[in-house]
Amino acid sequence: xxxxxxxxxxxxxxxxxxxxxxxxxxxxxxxxxxxxxxxxxxxxxxxxxxxxxxxxxxxxxxxxxxxxxxxxxxxxxxxxxxxxxxxxxxxxxxxxxxxxxxxxxxxxxxxxxxxxxxxxxxxxxxxxxxxxxxxxxxxxxxxxxxxxxxxxxxxxxxxxxxxxxxxxxxxxxxxxxxxxxxxxxxxxxxxxxxxxxxxxxxxxxxxxxxxxxxxxxxxxxxxxxxxxxxxxxxxxxxxxxxxxxxxxxxxxxxxxxxxxxxxxxxxxxxxxxxxxxxxxxxxxxxxxxxxxxxxxxxxxxxxxxxxxxxxxxxxxxxxxxxxxxxxxxxxxxxxxxxxxxxxxxxxxx
Numbered sequence: 001x002x003x004x005x006x007x008x009x010x011x012x013x014x015x016x017x018x019x020x021x022x023x024x025x026x027x028x029x030x031x032x033x034x035x036x037x038x039x040x041x042x043x044x045x046x047x048x049x050x051x052x053x054x055x056x057x058x059x060x061x062x063x064x065x066x067x068x069x070x071x072x073x074x075x076x077x078x079x080x081x082x083x084x085x086x087x088x089x090x091x092x093x094x095x096x097x098x099x100x101x102x103x104x105x106x107x108x109x110x111x112x113x114x115x116x117x118x119x120x121x122x123x124x125x126x127x128x129x130x131x132x133x134x135x136x137x138x139x140x141x142x143x144x145x146x147x148x149x150x151x152x153x154x155x156x157x158x159x160x161x162x163x164x165x166x167x168x169x170x171x172x173x174x175x176x177x178x179x180x181x182x183x184x185x186x187x188x189x190x191x192x193x194x195x196x197x198x199x200x201x202x203x204x205x206x207x208x209x210x211x212x213x214x215x216x217x218x219x220x221x222x223x224x225x226x227x228x229x230x231x232x233x234x235x236x237x238x239x240x241x242x243x244x245x246x247x248x249x250x251x252x253x254x255x256x257x258x259x260x261x262x263x264x265x266x267x268x269x270x271x272x273x274x275x276x277x278x279x280x281x282x283x284x285x286x287x288x289x290x291x292x293x294x295x296x297x298x299x300x301x302x303x304x305x306x307x308x309x310x311x312x313x314x315x316x317x318x319x320x321x322x323x324x325x326x327x328x329x330x331x332x333x334x335x336x337x338x339x340x341x342x343x344x345x346x347x348x349x
Contacts, residue, residue, distance in 0.1 A: 017047040034069045040077075048079070070089065075114040080283065114298070116296075147168050186220050186221045232277070238275050271342075
């Protein structure tokens with residue numbers, strides 16, 4: 001049975017959220033955010049504004065689960081908390097850190113990394129102490145989320161790896177690889193690539209990796225690269241225009257190591273072209289406007305990895321593509337982007 005509310009019910013619920021947000025307690029606010037994340041449904045602007053104000057009001061009274069669920073929900077939806085909510089939640093992390101369980105710790109670390117948020121010194125210390133405390137009780141998902149979060153923040157934001165980082169990898173050495181799902185294996189393999197290619201630091205050299213990282217985990221990643229070959233209408237149109245400009249290309253081409261796939265590969269120029277739809281951007285929020293122009297950390301990592309594998313990486317954001325009218329305007333736009341990336345476009349006959 002499909003339990004997702006229909007359009008009319010969703011609209012009524014949005015109105016109700018706006019109405020009751022000023023009277024919600026911490027658990028209510030966290031539960032509403034969690035519900036939106038579970039449905040994969042962003043709140044409309046008015047409801048979101050009310051919920052952001054509510055976070056600021058109740059944040060000082062939230063328990064560990066409420067804090068973790070609120071931050072995790074924002075990350076799941078790709079919604080950056082307002083600056084006021086960020087400040088309140090950071091103070092809350094310091095307060096509830098000593099009482100967080102393993103799931104709450106891993107969710108909070110991963111959410112911060114997903115949103116590109118750098119916790120202040122006190123919040124970072126509280127999370128690192130919590131990792132040390134709950135690390136022995138973390139399950140596979142908890143370990144993978146935490147390792148990925150720490151490495152992502154280190155690679156994209158320059159956050160130092162904590163002293164507890166090698167411990168997490170030692171814990172993976174004791175895992176039964178036969179019990180791991182493909183998603184777990186892929187996260188661990190990408191974490192290994194992050195460690196090897198994009199991160200530096202003293203504790204980085206103290207890590208021992210499980211033997212299955214370069215076998216079962218790598219194979220799971222390569223399977224996903226081979227199987228994940230969805231080509232959207234915009235993606236197809238972009239490739240067609242590149243061809244019309246006389247530039248040789250391939251669609252959904254794998255990198256030489258098989259660990260990544262690019263939307264369009266310019267075979268002569270060694271340039272990777274990516275069409276970035278809405279899910280590649282964080283929805284930032286303030287009192288005046290909402291916009292999606294900041295890349296997600298996952299997309300930033302993709303670009304960092306691709307730059308190590310190709311001469312150039314060219315991104316086409318959907319919000320630039322969608323405002324152009326007609327094929328001629330899009331063709332001129334693509335030509336401009338290609339030339340800026342050093343791609344030679346043959347003269348028209």
